[in-house]
Amino acid sequence: xxxxxxxxxxxxxxxxxxxxxxxxxxxxxxxxxxxxxxxxxxxxxxxxxxxxxxxxxxxxxxxxxxxxxxxxxxxxxxxxxxxxxxxxxxxxxxxxxxxxxxxxxxxxxxxxxxxxxxxxxxxxxxxxxxxxxxxxxxxxxxxxxxxxxxxxxxxxxxxxxxxxxxxxxxxxxxxxxxxxxxxxxxxxxxxxxxxxxxxxxxxxxxxxxxxxxxxxxxxxxxxxxxxxxxxxxxxxxxxxxxxxxxxxxxxxxxxxxxxxxxxxxxxxxxxxxxxxxxxxxxxxxxxxxxxxxxxxxxxxxxxxxxxxxxxxxxxxxxxxxx
Amino acid sequence: xxxxxxxxxxxxxxxxxxxxxxxxxxxxxxxxxxxxxxxxxxxxxxxxxxxxxxxxxxxxxxxxxxxxxxxxxxxxxxxxxxxxxxxxxxxxxxxxxxxxxxxxxxxxxxxxxxxxxxxxxxxxxxxxxxxxxxxxxxxxxxxxxxxxxxxxxxxxxxxxxxxxxxxxxxxxxxxxxxxxxxxxxxxxxxxxxxxxxxxxxxxxxxxxxxxxxxxxxxxxxxxxxxxxxxxxxxxxxxxxxxxxxxxxxxxxxxxxxxxxxxxxxxxxxxxxxxxxxxxxxxxxxxxxxxxxxxxxxxxxxxxxxxxxxxx
Numbered sequence: 001x002x003x004x005x006x007x008x009x010x011x012x013x014x015x016x017x018x019x020x021x022x023x024x025x026x027x028x029x030x031x032x033x034x035x036x037x038x039x040x041x042x043x044x045x046x047x048x049x050x051x052x053x054x055x056x057x058x059x060x061x062x063x064x065x066x067x068x069x070x071x072x073x074x075x076x077x078x079x080x081x082x083x084x085x086x087x088x089x090x091x092x093x094x095x096x097x098x099x100x101x102x103x104x105x106x107x108x109x110x111x112x113x114x115x116x117x118x119x120x121x122x123x124x125x126x127x128x129x130x131x132x133x134x135x136x137x138x139x140x141x142x143x144x145x146x147x148x149x150x151x152x153x154x155x156x157x158x159x160x161x162x163x164x165x166x167x168x169x170x171x172x173x174x175x176x177x178x179x180x181x182x183x184x185x186x187x188x189x190x191x192x193x194x195x196x197x198x199x200x201x202x203x204x205x206x207x208x209x210x211x212x213x214x215x216x217x218x219x220x221x222x223x224x225x226x227x228x229x230x231x232x233x234x235x236x237x238x239x240x241x242x243x244x245x246x247x248x249x250x251x252x253x254x255x256x257x258x259x260x261x262x263x264x265x266x267x268x269x270x271x272x273x274x275x276x277x278x279x280x281x282x283x284x285x286x287x288x289x290x291x292x293x294x295x296x297x298x299x300x301x302x303x304x305x306x307x308x309x310x311x312x313x314x315x316x317x318x319x320x321x322x
Numbered sequence: 323x324x325x326x327x328x329x330x331x332x333x334x335x336x337x338x339x340x341x342x343x344x345x346x347x348x349x350x351x352x353x354x355x356x357x358x359x360x361x362x363x364x365x366x367x368x369x370x371x372x373x374x375x376x377x378x379x380x381x382x383x384x385x386x387x388x389x390x391x392x393x394x395x396x397x398x399x400x401x402x403x404x405x406x407x408x409x410x411x412x413x414x415x416x417x418x419x420x421x422x423x424x425x426x427x428x429x430x431x432x433x434x435x436x437x438x439x440x441x442x443x444x445x446x447x448x449x450x451x452x453x454x455x456x457x458x459x460x461x462x463x464x465x466x467x468x469x470x471x472x473x474x475x476x477x478x479x480x481x482x483x484x485x486x487x488x489x490x491x492x493x494x495x496x497x498x499x500x501x502x503x504x505x506x507x508x509x510x511x512x513x514x515x516x517x518x519x520x521x522x523x524x525x526x527x528x529x530x531x532x533x534x535x536x537x538x539x540x541x542x543x544x545x546x547x548x549x550x551x552x553x554x555x556x557x558x559x560x561x562x563x564x565x566x567x568x569x570x571x572x573x574x575x576x577x578x579x580x581x582x583x584x585x586x587x588x589x590x591x592x593x594x595x596x597x598x599x600x601x602x603x604x605x606x607x608x609x610x611x612x613x614x615x616x617x618x619x620x621x622x623x624x625x626x627x628x629x630x631x632x633x
Contacts, residue, residue, distance in 0.1 A: 171420035
């Protein structure tokens with residue numbers, strides 16, 4: 001078995017364990033036996049409702065969101081050749097947030113809030129795409145600056161919306177902005193997007209490895225840089241849009257998980273991309289399980305826990321590396 | 323004439339059909355009586371086959387109302403800050419009004435969930451409905467709504483007589499205050515509901531209604547937002563005769579006392595800076611009557627402090 005196979009197998013088993021933990025833990029205590037009974041089709045009606053209606057969709061949504069963001073972050077960091085890049089750096093989350101907050105302000109239903117978030121993410125992606133293209137030549141720096149400025153614009157709009165919104169709407173809006181999985185009930189599409197994206201990005205891994213060394217070198221080595229960069233940008237945008245539509249702007253995962261994996265596994269995109277899908281999912285599922293249970297019945301936004309778990313682990317890895 | 327005589331009388335129905343119809347008619351009212359139907363503040367009909375025995379309340383004010391009408395023993399879960407009456411504070415907590423723990427609610431197996439339409443996340447409450455729970459949405463905006471809420475919740479919980487009596491007492495109290503104070507000389511006032519950012523309420527708010535029945539005039543009552551945010555300059559420019567405020571605690575006058583910095587304000591010169599404990603006026607519960615009485619007395623004091631001519 002090659003190295004990639006072993007890494008993915010280990011992460012896959014860890015993912016299954018974390019999901020099992022997430023199904024078993026909650027503010028209502030259930031024994032592993034109860035969970036097993038429900039998973040195999042038995043159990044009491046109440047236990048079935050708790051696990052199948054509440055915990056399972058949320059667990060899958062957390063896993064999908066984490067995976068999407070981690071892969072998107074890994075792609076953005078290669079695309080922009082910038083270690084500080086994360087899925088939100090180009091303003092996709094800002095556009096989604098403005099869409100979501102506007103629809104919450106109008107008092108629209110859940111489905112429409114998600115739809116508005118997706119539309120906002122799409123609008124922002126196309127805006128940055130069009131503006132960065134501009135009249136002159138196209139460079140990652142130009143893309144980065146365009147994205148950062150557009151993101152700042154969205155940020156101002158978000159502050160404006162928060163300032164004029166009635167008090168009753170504010171908690172929901174703040175939870176959305178902090179990233180919140182409590183509403184995520186249909187994780188299916190996001191999981192499919194994640195799977196498709198990894199299958200699509202995997203063959204690009206070799207080219208991305210070259211691209212990470214700089215576009216000139218990549219071009220000299222026979223990579224068609226421009227099409228590759230746009231593919232990566234649109235792929236990362238689609239991943240990010242799916243994630244924010246599902247769970248709001250969960251921070252941190254997209255920035256840190258790819259770096260953690262690089263510190264441990266080395267900078268080979270063929271390994272990093274599939275590993276990020278699993279590791280991001282594991283981190284967010286674990287974080288969300290804690291967010292639901294640490295001070296239950298009070299529920300924390302998942303972003304709080306992600307950072308608390310991730311910061312010390314990341315600092316340790318960074319300190320250990322040479 | 324003959325034509326009329328020739329009209330045949332329809333044959334009488336067989337006796338067994340008559341008996342069956344009579345039985346059905348007799349059975350009908352019994353069935354309707356057993357079922358409880360009320361229309362909630364979201365305009366939906368809520369049905370219960372029998373009075374609710376396991377109620378989860380999703381806001382402190384609804385918990386308080388349930389206890390007030392005598393259904394406190396049927397409440398099996400509340401949200402944080404449900405601190406009145408004391409017995410409510412000992413019940414299991416199912417999250418905060420703004421973020422619910424759906425698992426705990428489901429595990430309590432309630433036969434009625436009383437939700438706060440503008441305060442609970444609508445997605446979470448909708449989810450509870452999808453999971454098969456019966457939800458009553460409450461949103462009392464005016465004092466009259468509050469009395470109706472008392473009656474409806476009392477009917478759903480099987481204590482209709484006590485609910486009707488409590489509602490009547492509330493209506494009576496409101497009528498008494500209105501008769502005594504509503505026609506007294508108007509007192510221009512500023513009600514401070516929050517500090518940093520400075521917030522007030524408009525006439526649509528239930529506190530705006532209290533101000534009206536005490537003979538006050540809310541200087542910011544015309545603003546479009548229910549809870550408008552203001553700059554201190556707007557208050558200085560309006561120069562209220564009275565400043566009334568809640569506070570961040572039940573006994574914290576800091577917010578209203580802070581206005582003493584502005585010695586030119588009429589309210590400061592006449593010492594008309596009044597404090598009302600927030601739980602008496604900022605919660606939509608029957609205790610709001612106590613808050614209203616306090617407010618009316620304070621405005622009356624302000625009238626006494628006017629120079630002779632203005633009383």
